Amino acid sequence: MSATPSPLPSSTTVTRLRAAGCVFAEDEAELLLSTARTPDELDAMVERRVAGHPLEHVLGWAEFHGLHVAVDEGVFVPRRRTEFLVTRAAGLAPPRPVVVDLCCGTGALGAALVAALGGAELHASDIDPAAVRCARRNVTAAGGRVYEGDLYDPLPAGLRGRVDILLANVPYVPTEEVELLPAEARVHEARVALDGGADGLDVLRRVTAEAAAWLAPGGSLLFETSERQASAAAAVVAADGLVPHVVTCEDLYATVLIATRAAQRPPARRQAGR
Numbered sequence: 001m002s003a004t005p006s007p008l009p010s011s012t013t014v015t016r017l018r019a020a021g022c023v024f025a026e027d028e029a030e031l032l033l034s035t036a037r038t039p040d041e042l043d044a045m046v047e048r049r050v051a052g053h054p055l056e057h058v059l060g061w062a063e064f065h066g067l068h069v070a071v072d073e074g075v076f077v078p079r080r081r082t083e084f085l086v087t088r089a090a091g092l093a094p095p096r097p098v099v100v101d102l103c104c105g106t107g108a109l110g111a112a113l114v115a116a117l118g119g120a121e122l123h124a125s126d127i128d129p130a131a132v133r134c135a136r137r138n139v140t141a142a143g144g145r146v147y148e149g150d151l152y153d154p155l156p157a158g159l160r161g162r163v164d165i166l167l168a169n170v171p172y173v174p175t176e177e178v179e180l181l182p183a184e185a186r187v188h189e190a191r192v193a194l195d196g197g198a199d200g201l202d203v204l205r206r207v208t209a210e211a212a213a214w215l216a217p218g219g220s221l222l223f224e225t226s227e228r229q230a231s232a233a234a235a236v237v238a239a240d241g242l243v244p245h246v247v248t249c250e251d252l253y254a255t256v257l258i259a260t261r262a263a264q265r266p267p268a269r270r271q272a273g274r
């Protein structure tokens with residue numbers, strides 16, 4: 001339903017957004033106008049956007065990999081660059097894969113992967129109750145289940161050794177750099193969604209330490225990293241027995257690390273004299 005006719009016609013909305021520093025004021029106005037159900041709701045939405053709330057929190061949704069994903073207040077907004085991770089995951093998945101979306105936030109990655117594949121067994125988890133509530137809306141619609149807790153803790157034990165695709169877009173901003181993030185992230189997204197510890201790799205280390213035990217033979221863990229952190233992240237992955245492969249997308253300014261569990265154990269070497 002659209003909010004027109006409205007006491008805030010499009011040009012007024014554009015002017016207010018532009019005055020507040022919104023670079024894409026016309027595009028944002030169009031989205032707000034098409035999402036608001038009443039003139040009052042539109043006015044309230046413009047107020048919140050002008051006050052600095054992320055557009056996706058104001059709208060209550062984000063577009064991600066061709067999907068309309070619900071995004072609740074305070075929950076990490078799925079970034080367009082992360083679509084690259086989903087595309088790479090889709091290229092690796094076997095038929096009817098078992099997919100786990102760890103640190104799922106809104107659950108956008110898992111939901112988008114299931115949509116791209118046309119089906120999968122999907123499990124998602126997050127430690128933040130607000131993210132879990134939001135993910136339930138997106139992941140349940142994709143036929144998946146969402147659990148609340150620390151990393152792998154809440155997952156069903158029966159998934160051990162069966163996961164074909166492990167998505168883990170963990171927080172990776174070094175603690176000292178969180179304060180340098182734009183206010184939309186720093187103020188309006190949960191700290192637990194951003195802070196990756198001293199070098200940004202703390203959560204990742206905990207994910208990779210257990211990844212081989214959850215992955216199926218030949219299965220892959222995929223996570224986003226920065227260009228600067230990629231070689232350190234690859235070393236973490238290799239130390240935990242997975243084979244790292246860094247892929248990048250210049251258009252989306254995205255760096256993704258694919259960490260694969262060997263398909264089978266290498267044959268035991270014969271010892272001399274036997």
Ligand SMILES: C[S@@+](CC[C@H](N)C(=O)[O-])C[C@H]1O[C@@H](n2cnc3c(N)ncnc32)[C@H](O)[C@@H]1O
Binds near residue numbers: 107169
């Ligand atoms: C960078 S956000 C990514 C969210 C989502 N994967 C995406 O890309 O849109 C990181 C997410 O990890 C979750 N998180 C942080 N530490 C966690 C932990 N120890 N266990 C489970 N989830 C955690 C946060 O709540 C947040 O939702």
